[in-house]
Amino acid sequence: MITGNRLNAKQGINQMDRREFITGMLASGALVAAADLPIPAAEPSCLPFPCKTPRSYISLGYHHIHIGLPQPFSVLHISDTHLALTAEADPPDKVAFAKRRNEGFGGNQARALANSLAWAKDNADYVIHTGDLIDFQTVGNLDFVRKCFGAEKGTLAAAMGNHEYQRRQDGEKPKPTFDYNALSEKTLAEAFPFDINLQSTVVHGVNFVTMSQVYGLVSEAQVERFRAERAKGLPIVLCMHVPFTTEHIRRAVSKFWGRSKKFRSAAAPKLHGDALRQETDPVTCAFVADLRKEPLLKGILAGHLHFDVQDRFSPTAIEYVVGGNFLYHGQEILFT
Numbered sequence: 147m148i149t150g151n152r153l154n155a156k157q158g159i160n161q162m163d164r165r166e167f168i169t170g171m172l173a174s175g176a177l178v179a180a181a182d183l184p185i186p187a188a189e190p191s192c193l194p195f196p197c198k199t200p201r202s203y204i205s206l207g208y209h210h211i212h213i214g215l216p217q218p219f220s221v222l223h224i225s226d227t228h229l230a231l232t233a234e235a236d237p238p239d240k241v242a243f244a245k246r247r248n249e250g251f252g253g254n255q256a257r258a259l260a261n262s263l264a265w266a267k268d269n270a271d272y273v274i275h276t277g278d279l280i281d282f283q284t285v286g287n288l289d290f291v292r293k294c295f296g297a298e299k300g301t302l303a304a305a306m307g308n309h310e311y312q313r314r315q316d317g318e319k320p321k322p323t324f325d326y327n328a329l330s331e332k333t334l335a336e337a338f339p340f341d342i343n344l345q346s347t348v349v350h351g352v353n354f355v356t357m358s359q360v361y362g363l364v365s366e367a368q369v370e371r372f373r374a375e376r377a378k379g380l381p382i383v384l385c386m387h388v389p390f391t392t393e394h395i396r397r398a399v400s401k402f403w404g405r406s407k408k409f410r411s412a413a414a415p416k417l418h419g420d421a422l423r424q425e426t427d428p429v430t431c432a433f434v435a436d437l438r439k440e441p442l443l444k445g446i447l448a449g450h451l452h453f454d455v456q457d458r459f460s461p462t463a464i465e466y467v468v469g470g471n472f473l474y475h476g477q478e479i480l481f482t
């Protein structure tokens with residue numbers, strides 16, 4: 147437990163607190179044992195409104211995945227924190243961009259993450275983060291990640307988000323391709339000490355498979371590795387950033403992110419972006435079709451959309467998309 151940890155109004159967590167906080171916070175990876183989490187204290191004056199119990203300062207949804215386990219446990223699932231931290235070594239253009247991003251996300255991302263983890267320590271068994279923990283690559287953000295995971299190198303797992311791959315250097319525009327992601331492979335592999343492409347973490351007999359799926363696309367290498375996970379014969383919960391599209395999810399995406407302000411039709415929106423890539427890439431199409439027939443699949447946890455939505459993916463699995471953690475949001479999932 148951290149003592150004397152304080153959140154400041156500007157960054158949420160100062161340099162010293164951040165190091166202590168993260169070392170304890172993510173010591174077990176994306177699937178973090180909640181009992182190991184520190185409890186960061188919050189300055190009451192920093193909270194957006196008076197709150198006598200800052201630890202409960204989180205907005206939660208609840209879900210239940212029944213597998214037939216001998217012992218129940220729960221997971222706090224969070225995603226899309228979009229931290230935009232900078233350090234002295236970051237160039238002025240990145241510092242300026244981070245400032246704009248912090249304004250866009252409210253500037254309380256670090257506090258939202260801290261509060262989520264503080265809540266999880268007392269109320270859940272594990273924590274999983276499904277990507278966009280950082281908004282783009284800065285020295286400050288990657289240093290933060292390194293301190294998060296570095297203490298227990300090799301024992302951690304997390305799902306990358308599309309923003310983890312965003313370098314934002316020299317005017318470079320992010321591209322939704324494996325080739326663009328490959329430019330960051332070395333940097334991210336050094337900061338996140340686990341396999342960023344696919345990682346398996348088994349807890350209570352459930353295989354949590356975290357996979358880097360950030361544009362609706364699955365690679366042939368990931369398909370092969372997922373096949374090996376199925377061969378273990380354990381119930382699988384697939385954790386990734388971008389949800390696999392369904393008609394209901396596509397309708398919600400169109401409503402939330404599109405120009406239309408009110409529902410005027412229940413027709414399935416046209417495919418575009420991540421959904422179009424998923425539905426037209428042969429490797430991904432075959433993987434998804436196969437996954438829908440996989441009885442070991444018990445659930446999919448995803449993020450990216452910044453709002454809550456759920457839909458049935460297969461006869462044995464519902465896909466649960468969690469809203470943005472930058473808005474103090476998460477969902478607790480009970481496994482029985």
Ligand SMILES: [Fe+2]
Pocket residue numbers: 278307308309387449450451
């Ligand atoms: Fe995202």
